[in-house]
Amino acid sequence: MKKNIIAMLLAGGQGSRLKKLTEKIAKPAVSFGGKYRIIDFTLSNCSNSGIDTVGVLTQYEPHILNEHIGSGSPWDLDRMNGGVTVLQPHTKKNDGGGWYKGTANAIYQNISFIDKYEPEHVLILSGDHIYKMDYDKMLKFHIEKDADATIGVFNVPLKDAPSFGIMNTNEDYSIYEFEEKPKEPKSTLASMGIYIFKWSVLKKYLIEDEQDSTSSNDFGKNIIPNLLNDKMKLFAYPFEGYWKDVGTIDSFWEAHMDLLKEDNELNLFDKSWKINTRQGVYPPLYVSDEARVINSLVEKGCEIEGEVKNSIIFPGVKIGKNSKIFNSVIMPNTTIEENVIINKAILAEDVVIEKNTVVGDNEEIVVIGAGEIIKSNAVK
């Protein structure tokens, strides 16, 4: 059972900044990119990196997420030894149990799960970022540096740095300081929330942190600063490529528009790093004689009779005659009747937009929640 590395994926977040999109669904399970869910990117990264044991920590509205993960077969994570395990908050003998208090507490509560695999290293991930990354390369870096902890960092523009946790490093990427949202950042290396720890070290710090009643039991706020205070060996691992936190409506919409750019860095068509997902059963997409589809991604099961431009259309969407969809994200099984204009909107699953309706005016992003029905002649 002994594993060199296992991954722990934090997927319990409510994601309240995604508003209507996360009313009944955990953020990592929100639909993304025409057929995927946000968590597919991290799970696919794990399997593409050769990591075959992944614990997924769920908490908020887990049903859709649990169903999506299932046995893990879409990611080849249905292994006899390891594979994917969903770890929900649970009760221990006589302690009444409790919710995960913070990211560090969530891992603390699952120490026995990790110990079962006796791993040398543990990879901590967030389930709400869109990126393709080879964790095996990061592990190699971590081992070469003999680091106690290695933190994935992304070079952000200086103006954005104050909204991230910033790692200040020496030339060899050893970290001497961590600043949470600094007003005057000394560097632009932002933490991606991706950590590799030596398990022996992390376990000790998790247990100590749990005993500290003033702690907020969080990796960024507590564990990393404590390691730095104790002069442990921390390194930053710079990641290059596309990475996006899709935690807000704006960034979620932007990430979709990024997919439509010519030669975009995420490149879903790259066969050497496929993103896997659990799929529904749909026939191929039908584009009618009246339809016009340009600069858009459209998934199977759709029937397009109108115009679609700069948009991402998920499976099973019907778009009626004379309807125009611009700059929008339309999630699965939504029906758009005839003579509808949609401009700069995000429509969640199973929405119905009745005929002769206008949604969005290319200014603010309009969000329509799952299952909503917008009546004929409405303007939204």
Place this chain on the structure above:
Amino acid sequence: MINNYMAIIFLDESLDNIRSLTKMRPLASVPAGGTYRIIDFALSNLVNAGIRNVGIFAGNEDLNSLTDHIGRGAEWDLDRKKDGIFMFKQMADSSYTTNIKRVKKNMEYFFRSKQENVVVLSSHMVCNLDVKDVIKHHEESGRDITLVYKKVNNANERFDNCDSVKIGENNEVLGIGQNLFFKKDENISMEAFIMSKELLIKMICDGIQEGVYYTVRDLVTRNVGRVSINGYEFKGYLSCVNSTKEYFDFNMDLLKKEVREDIFIKERSIYTKTKDTPPSLFKEGAEVNNSLIANGCILGGNVKNSILARGAVVEAGAEVENCILLQDCVVKSGAVLKNIIVDKNNVINSNEKLSASRNYPLVIEKSIKWDDKQYKNLLAYLEGANK
């Protein structure tokens, strides 16, 4: 009720008129309709009725493509400990020969399966058939065998090489003959039957004793008059994919709304092996009309009245009309294709112009271009190693 039914799918169709697509695969695994293989329809029909034990009876064809497609049967929910999917070689053959080994294998499968009744389907009869309803009518009729047929009014144009059925009072089958291809109205046999396992085994034994081994289709024909046969009329869309022309027509039929609505019903989905291809990308300048597009396509040119399988690429400036492009085909800029079936992995070079007639669609056969490059590399390596 359903628990007492097993099924077999026969791959005994004649391949004479569809050679170019079946050179390296059985007809059952010829890709069609963008994401499907021919056998997906028969398999889905069985699974949608709740049947959990399916045997595929193949002949002598190269089964690599079919076994790769079906795998453990997970996509059809047939990856089961109890029953599931079974593939048998040398069990179906259109030649009338006795082969005792074949018969022994038949018997073993039938005796090991605990179900008492058998549904028999032919993979090249493509349709969305409610098998549960056929079973219900079979049981209600009280007859020995149920045969499924369709009343067609174009038997002079399609359904060549099919059986025609004479139906009497109370849906009784009075005779089974051949479609002579000059009458418009015919009852076309869908080569789909329901009977008890016992009767099927008895008919096989009788066939052996008389010195010949027949396919189920022929066994039923021989037994008209000896056993009672119930006719079940199927009213949905049917295509018998037994020639290149029929293959082309079936694909083109899917561009009709009423055919799609008949074949792709939500309650009885057609399942197929899924791949993790991204959604299809329609680029700036793409002009796509009346077409069925699978996942992972990249479209920059003009596509009209066509069926594109996964990963097909039509570059800007290319024109594709009335075509079937199979998996990973690339049509380079400036190329023009009309009434062409392009098999997997082919690249149509820039400015090439290929045109055929609708009645005689041209097949560009499957490319094996991977091996010339790999062989060249291997040769270079071997020559380097010898120095």
